Amino acid sequence: MTILDEILAKKQQEITELKRSYQRQSSQKKSLVSLYESFQQSDRMNIIAEFKRASPSKGPINVDADPGIHTKMYDQFGANAISVLTDQPFFQGSMEDLQRIRQVVDIPVLNKDFILDEIQIDRALDYGADVILLIAAAMNPARLEQLYRYATGLGLEVLLEIHTEEEAVIANDLNANIVGINNRDLKTFNVDLATTERLAEQIKDPATLLISESGMKTTADVERVQQAGVSGILVGETMMQSNDLKQTFNELRIPLNEVSLHDR
Incomplete structure (x- = not known):
């Protein structure tokens, strides 16, 4: 059994409990912020900075970080969006982390x-x-497709994550407008930036926003995926472990060139 299999099995148990106990909150229409639109307007590499306490592959990363304080700094230093890992058993996150971050x-x-x-x-x-x-x-x-349509029907945007050529075909068939290419193999947890280089060219619609996920540590890493046509990166461990977040953002927020925006 792979790590992904273990996570999904545990998640099914969580869903069963959620269906038994979760009460929907107010159905009042919320004003949602478009990641797609805001990223398209940027002339620098868009950064989805992640709040991630731990992971199955690395163990504890920054378990005691305060979600409000930490992500307020992300925002201050140039994050274009915040990712919140809310899985508890494997990543030590929570929905309360998300709620707190939304407030700040x-x-x-x-x-x-x-x-x-x-x-x-x-x-x-x-x-x-x-x-x-x-x-x-x-x-x-x-x-x-069912879940994709359900989410977008509620007004939410979907970051559709792929890791293989077969999954790139699925993304094309869905006409997904935000596609995340995960450089981390969820079965082995090995990371290889060549995954982004290989799969970016498989996404057919040039209007699709491409996000490269995992493995971003240096300016050279960002330059490499930018050449593949990426205009956004998702960065977790590098941000959570940084001793100088301002400097880290400065190193990763490189100017976008025309390749990223138009020439896939």
Whole structure:
């Protein structure tokens, strides 16, 4: 059994409990912030800075970080969006982290979790997310499309995560407008930036916003994925472990060139 299999099995247990106990919050229409639109307007590499306490591969990263204080600094130093890892058993996150972050930033907030059911999408909206993550590797294409349509029907945006050529085909078929290419293999947790280089060219629509996820540590890393046509990066461990967040943002927020914007 892979790490992903373990996570998904645990997540199904969580969903069963959620369906038993979760009460929808106010159905009042929320004003959502578009990650897609704001990223398209930027002339620098867009950074989704992640609040991530721990991971299955690295163990504790920054377990005691205060979500409000930490992500307020992200916002201050140039983050274009915030990703919040809300899985508890494997990443030590919580929906309360997301709720707290929503209170202190106005930029788009991504609920990063292993979403397999509509009730998780309802909860993400209730707690203040603008965007949710859907992972192609976590379900069959028909179920992925159901959840994609459900989320967008609520006004949420979807970051559709892919890792293989087969999943790139699924993203194209869905006409997903925000595609995240995960350089980390969720079965082995190995990281390889060549994944972005290989898969970016498989996404057919030039209007698709491409995000490279995992493995961003240096300016050279960002320059490498930018050449593949990426105009956004998701950065977790590097941000959570940084001793100088301002400097880290300065190193990663490189100017976007025309390749990223038009020439895939």
